[in-house]
Amino acid sequence: MRDENVTRPDEPCEAPARSGRLHPRRRLSLKTRWAIWRARYSTVGLLARLDEPKAVSLVAAVNGGLVILAIGFFSWITDLPLMFPALGPTAFILFATPTTESAAPRSIILGHFSGMATGWVVWHLMNTVVGGPVSMQTGGLAPVVSATLALAVTCGLLVRLSCPHAPACASSLIIALGGVTDGLDVLLMAVAVVWMTAQAVAMNRFAGVPVPTWSPIVRTDPDDR
Numbered sequence: 001m002r003d004e005n006v007t008r009p010d011e012p013c014e015a016p017a018r019s020g021r022l023h024p025r026r027r028l029s030l031k032t033r034w035a036i037w038r039a040r041y042s043t044v045g046l047l048a049r050l051d052e053p054k055a056v057s058l059v060a061a062v063n064g065g066l067v068i069l070a071i072g073f074f075s076w077i078t079d080l081p082l083m084f085p086a087l088g089p090t091a092f093i094l095f096a097t098p099t100t101e102s103a104a105p106r107s108i109i110l111g112h113f114s115g116m117a118t119g120w121v122v123w124h125l126m127n128t129v130v131g132g133p134v135s136m137q138t139g140g141l142a143p144v145v146s147a148t149l150a151l152a153v154t155c156g157l158l159v160r161l162s163c164p165h166a167p168a169c170a171s172s173l174i175i176a177l178g179g180v181t182d183g184l185d186v187l188l189m190a191v192a193v194v195w196m197t198a199q200a201v202a203m204n205r206f207a208g209v210p211v212p213t214w215s216p217i218v219r220t221d222p223d224d225r
Contacts, residue, residue: 071083082191086170093165094108098211102165106163106215108165108193112167112193115154118153118176119173119174122149122176143177
């Protein structure tokens with residue numbers, strides 16, 4: 001007797017009915033999604049997907065805007081004068097060329113502090129010489145002399161102290177020309193520099209950029225010079 005349940009070779013086999021997906025889609029955790037997003041949109045991820053000029057311009061634009069937005073918003077809600085022009089080029093250097101000597105925290109902080117101190121001293125000396133406050137509004141030769149002395153001394157200090165950060169010269173000039181005359185305002189300028197530097201270092205490190213925490217990275221490979 002032939003078994004009715006046995007299928008002969010010439011008879012087609014019926015495919016088993018599918019009950020739902022064979023491999024159900026797994027829901028990713030928030031931690032996994034965050035890791036994927038970070039890997040895709042970090043500086044390293046952008047450099048892997050875009051050519052270098054596009055990636056660097058995008059990073060500099062977004063992060064530079066974010067770092068000045070944080071300082072500006074805090075300045076607005078507290079009514080403290082934390083924003084000044086020299087922060088702009090400093091932000092550009094921090095995100096466009098983050099691994100250079102000029103972008104090292106030592107160069108930025110020591111450079112700005114040297115420029116501010118120089119501008120402050122020169123401005124007070126010129127006030128003593130001319131017998132009144134020196135500023136661009138008062139005119140005359142005094143502001144020119146004050147700016148010349150402040151810039152010359154600042155440039156020398158930046159080289160002598162090995163902290164080549166060009167925006168520090170702007171910090172020196174704005175004080176030497178009487179743009180910032182109150183001691184508390186100069187102190188707040190210094191606070192803003194430290195804030196921007198610390199925030200930029202945190203943002204760059206989060207994005208996978210190997211930036212230093214203080215002194216510039218010393219490169220021993222001759223090809224990197």
